[in-house]
Amino acid sequence: MAAEAAEFDAASAPAPLKTPLHSRHVALGARMVPFAGYDMPVQYPSGILTEHNWTREKAGLFDVSHMGQAFLVGPDHETTARALEALIPADILNLAPGKQRYSQLLNEEGGILDDLMVTRSIDLDEDGALYLVVNAACKAEDYAHIEARLPPNVKLIRAEHRGLVALQGPGAEAALSAIAPEAAAMGFMSSRTMKVAGIKANVSRSGYTGEDGYEISADARRIGEIWDTLLLDATVRPIGLGARDSLRLEAGLCLYGHDIDTTTSPVEAALTWSIQKRRREEGGFPGAARIQKEFAEGVARVRVGLLPEGKAPAREGAEIATPDGEVVGKVTSGGFGPTLNAPCAMGYVAKAHSAPGTQLDLIVRGRPLPAVVAPMPFVPNRYKR
Amino acid sequence: MAETRYTKDHEYIRIEGDTGTVGITDYAQGQLGDVVFVELPTVGKAVAKGGEAAVVESVKAASEVYAPVSGEVVAVNSDLEAAPGTVNEDPAGKGWFVKLKLTDAAELEGLMSEAQYQDYVKTL
Incomplete structure (x- = not known):
């Protein structure tokens, strides 16, 4: 290991x-x-x-x-x-x-x-x-x-x-x-x-x-x-x-x-x-x-939230691609969200692919992991305004 | 009688006849922390000694589980997909990853015995 x-x-x-x-x-x-x-x-x-x-x-x-x-x-x-x-x-x-x-x-x-x-x-x-x-x-x-x-x-x-x-x-x-x-x-x-x-x-x-x-x-x-x-x-x-x-x-x-x-x-x-x-x-x-x-x-690229489907986390450095395989960005932080009870990530993607709901693939161990662009925060803030 | 052998990378293989059950040790699960995801190979896959047998992910990081010996995957513990925390709770029992049909039983001789592994862990 x-x-x-x-x-x-x-x-x-x-x-x-x-x-x-x-x-x-x-x-x-x-x-x-x-x-x-x-x-x-x-x-x-x-x-x-x-x-x-x-x-x-x-x-x-x-x-x-x-x-x-x-x-x-x-x-x-x-x-x-x-x-x-x-x-x-x-x-x-x-x-x-x-x-x-x-x-x-x-x-x-x-x-x-x-x-x-x-x-x-x-x-x-x-x-x-x-x-x-x-x-x-x-x-x-x-x-x-x-x-x-x-x-x-x-x-x-x-x-x-x-x-x-x-x-x-x-x-x-x-x-x-x-x-x-x-x-x-x-x-x-x-x-x-x-x-x-x-x-x-x-x-x-x-x-x-x-x-x-x-x-x-x-x-x-x-x-x-x-x-x-x-x-x-x-x-x-x-x-x-x-x-x-x-x-x-x-x-x-x-x-x-x-x-x-x-x-x-x-x-x-x-x-x-x-x-x-x-x-x-x-x-x-x-x-x-x-x-x-x-x-x-x-801007040409922007930081977005990404929610992978399933349970596998995508980590920092994972490439972000369109479903056609065109690389359009990279994950900068990613892991498992204990409160979400699901993986979550953020990264930079080309502006054209940054709208919430956009389907993208995160390349994890050489394989595409389907994910969707999602608004952040993933867990609602509870600040005392 | 089952015999368990260990690697320096903290995998174990419990031998029963010509198959071995592969998992990670209690020391390894403690070092990893809370396991949140396990990726298992497909049944039938041939793995080489030292090759990737599974991937285990904690909150912090992803780690590879290496095959202690060469063999063919004959079973995977798909219960881990829904309950990855079993690796923390019962690493030597219900938290196993794969069962391998051994290609070359002689490879077992290069692995540590239970006593040797416990001595090794004390040096870490």
């Missing part, structure tokens, strides 16, 4: 980094794997299916401390927002205090260097600061890229002293409000500073599962207490990277390096919702000429 395709890339770094929660994962019996230079839990003893279903039904707790947390700090919101807008296509100038947005760092060709979350603090004394969360595997390059392009009065401050956990699922609100009552009233994509189990934390109502939930950032020396306190709640269980991946796939969310990369634009990636009207009209971000042209004239 031999694995054909490992889901998680082995890092080339000789000594993997550890998050502040590493010893807790080991004590919980997690299977640890190298991921983005860190030694991370891929699953706990209950296994990926159980963890996935627990998150959809109750509340799952994820260690995402490997992700890059940083602050962009300038003299006022407008100065900092404009500095960041020179690098990403989202409207940050009009981002209200206490709100966050999803965006992408773009290269000069409009390709995606990374995707990230941008949060404006609700606290007026922090006006001019933006909180960024970037992918672990990209953070060193992202920071270098950002720093090289900032005006002299805006600085990037790495928040390496912080840990980050995500609490996701329909039980997340009850579990977090029990130790941080202010969390209950928050709306989706908003952020507040509050005490969580008595510890100062930045809490946002967002996540990567399609479920309601929160991300909680706190001092790395104290994040373990927040983790431990949340796990005292019988509805909360630790969830590894394996279920994180199957949850985000069912939610139709992109994984950087797989579904989006420097060769894909946000328009091709069907992320146009994350580029607000003012930015589409004004441009002023890297690759704006290409992206504005794509808005006006359309």
Whole structure:
């Protein structure tokens, strides 16, 4: 028996980094794997299916401390927002205090260097600061890229002293409000500073599962207490990277390096919702000429959802063909959706074959596997609007 | 009496007369995690030692199950199509994949005994 395709890339770094929660994962019996230079839990003893279903039904707790947390700090919101807008296509100038947005760092060709979350603090004394969360595997390059392009009065401050956990699922609100009552009233994509189990934390109502939930950032020396306190709640269980991946796939969310990369634009990636009207009209971000042209004239290929018939999953790299055998695209993420109880995938296909309902074949082990183009998310989002 | 032999890739073959039942070990199912799909060959297919006898997919990844010895597929466990999780629950019993009619019984000599396999797993 031999694995054909490992889901998680082995890092080339000789000594993997550890998050502040590493010893807790080991004590919980997690299977640890190298991921983005860190030694991370891929699953706990209950296994990926159980963890996935627990998150959809109750509340799952994820260690995402490997992700890059940083602050962009300038003299006022407008100065900092404009500095960041020179690098990403989202409207940050009009981002209200206490709100966050999803965006992408773009290269000069409009390709995606990374995707990230941008949060404006609700606290007026922090006006001019933006909180960024970037992918672990990209953070060193992202920071270098950002720093090289900032005006002299805006600085990037790495928040390496912080840990980050995500609490996701329909039980997340009850579990977090029990130790941080202010969390209950928050709306989706908003952020507040509050005490969580008595510890100062930045809490946002967002996540990567399609479920309601929160991300909680706190001092790395104290994040373990927040983790431990949340796990005292019988509805909360630790969830590894394996279920994180199957949850985000069912939610139709992109994984950087797989579904989006420097060769894909946000328009091709069907992320146009994350580029607000003012930015589409004004441009002023890297690759704006290409992206504005794509808005006006359309794209040659686009990211779509794919539902294979039957039970066989199609994995990343599988070719997508028409029933006549013409190759029209490639799968970028695919697997088994535990909530769907069926395989699901996403990939890029030529525009002419991208309409929902289009019949296509996914080439798995040399044989065509019939599939249909389907809207995403595959499992409905349950965000708290 | 049935005798079970093992490969370094964690397949087993339980020999009864001139046929052998092929599956993966408990260690292998634990490493794979939850099995969600099994692809089985057609009955009558000839497989070579080390060739693909089946494909087993977990949530995470697809893996090949190799034939421990050469033979002809004389039966497949089609119950796995509806209940792939049986591979996790009972790998040595109801979670078998295929039965092979052996081409060359001498190939069995290159495989590990139960005791040798248990020692091998301890080194991993």
